[in-house]
Amino acid sequence: MDGVPFALHPRFEAKAEGGVPSMSLNNIQIKSVQDIENEYNYTFTVEKTAASRTCPVISHSSSLTSNSQA
Numbered sequence: 001m002d003g004v005p006f007a008l009h010p011r012f013e014a015k016a017e018g019g020v021p022s023m024s025l026n027n028i029q030i031k032s033v034q035d036i037e038n039e040y041n042y043t044f045t046v047e048k049t050a051a052s053r054t055c056p057v058i059s060h061s062s063s064l065t066s067n068s069q070a
Contacts, residue, residue: 031039
């Protein structure tokens with residue numbers, strides 16, 4: 001957005017001036033594409049099984065119609 005000045009709220013200015021503590025950056029782990037694939041590999045087997053099932057057919061039995069006529 002051109003022409004709109006960027007300014008931090010005063011509550012956050014003190015935190016921004018201090019910088020990022022180096023302790024918070026020490027725990028960053030860089031993962032390879034293969035590491036991510038291995039960690040989040042999901043085969044969707046349950047979903048595929050459920051999708052392959054046919055919907056049950058609701059049939060009206062003759063006993064229901066005879067009871068409703070009585």
